[in-house]
Amino acid sequence: MNIEALKLFMRSTELGNITAAGRELGLAPSVASHKLAKLEENLGMRLLHRTTRQVSLTEDGAVFLPHAIRVLAAVDEAYFVAVKGEDVPKRILRVSAPGSFTRMCLMPAITRFLHANPKLKIDLILSDELQDLTEIGIDVAIRIAALKDSSQVARRIGCDQRVLCAAPAYLKAHGEPVVPADLINHACILLGDEDHWRFIGAPSTDAPAISGSLRVNCGESARLAAVDGLGIASISLWNARAALDSGALVHIMPSHTLEQTRDIWAIYPSARLISSKARAFVEFMSAEFQGDA
Incomplete structure (x- = not known):
């Protein structure tokens, strides 16, 4: 089976265009179209629906694609193991x-x-x-x-690891919670479908319902909202670290570790x-x- 034709087929499905895929492989449009047609002929099945602007997988093409990807991965691995030197692509x-x-x-x-x-x-x-x-x-x-x-x-x-954070201005205006039960009196920035923050080693009664004026589905948005003073947020440490280091956010209730x-x-x-x-x-x-x- 022609490996270049398999590469062309895979990239055509990713780009949605045979000409663009052929260009990546250094093939003229007519040559690329011929190679794909030959691949389909050898397989005895139509792999792509073609229009003047784009291509899409046929039912047979969708079944064949994962196998083509595995073949290309195996060829790539074998080539790398077998060939050494500075001229290896x-x-x-x-x-x-x-x-x-x-x-x-x-x-x-x-x-x-x-x-x-x-x-x-x-x-x-x-x-x-x-x-x-x-x-x-x-x-x-x-x-x-x-x-x-x-x-x-x-x-x-x-x-x-997630930590509870808030902006200094928010804490100055509303006070800083010390224990989980204090959170019920604070504006919380909700992430995803969360409605409670649970803490390691704490009884379920220490996981009060949280509420606030903003719910987001992105941790980065939660951090930005917290920096702007909208409330307390549960933020990934990698997401919060720069804001914590700069003082834009404060890590609150550090002795209470979140379960999430x-x-x-x-x-x-x-x-x-x-x-x-x-x-x-x-x-x-x-x-x-x-x-x-």
């Missing part, structure tokens, strides 16, 4: 990660990783969704969550197809973030 590692975490924590670590691994390139896709990684061609996804799907191949690389501690995970598409480039990336990130665990 850079390998591409496709990484998906949450936007806020990437901007504030992951990008500096990625920069250090690329300096340490000059034979690699990274395609970084910002996303908070747990998608089918094989289907979209992702080598590693970084996610901050309490993973519920036991079928996922994941490695814990750090802890997402999630983990930072590196998720692979398959246990059988963990490439050396993905493994190297995850090992590096684990060393970077275990200090925050």
Whole structure:
């Protein structure tokens, strides 16, 4: 099977355009179209719906795509193992990660990783969704969550410790809570579907209902609202650290540790197809973030 045709097929589905995919691979539009047609002929199935502007997967194409991705990953791995020397082309590692975490924590670590691994390139896709990684061609996804799907191949690389924070101006105006029960008298910035903050070692009666004028679905927005004095927020330590260091936020009730501690995970598409480039990336990130665990 023609490996270049498989690459062309995969990139055409990602870009939605055969000409653009062919251009990336150095192919003229007519050559790219011919290669895909030949691939379909050899397989005996139509892989793509074509219009003048874009392409989309047929039902057969959707079934075939994950297998094509696995073949390309295996070829890439075999080539890297077999070929050595300065003329080895850079390998591409496709990484998906949450936007806020990437901007504030992951990008500096990625920069250090690329300096340490000059034979690699990274395609970084910002996303908070747990998608089918094989289907979209992702080598590693970084996610901050309490993973519920036991079928996922994941490695814990750090802890997402959360702390309660508020702006000095808010605390000056409304006073500083000392124990969990005090929170019922304060404006709280709600994240996601939370309506209680529970604390390690505290009885359930010490988890009063919290309320406020703002609910957000993004930790970065919660931090910005807290800095602006809208109330008390439960914020990931990596998200709050710069504001805490600058004095824009104050860590309140430090002797009461929140229960809502999630983990930072590196998720692979398959246990059988963990490439050396993905493994190297995850090992590096684990060393970077275990200090925050």
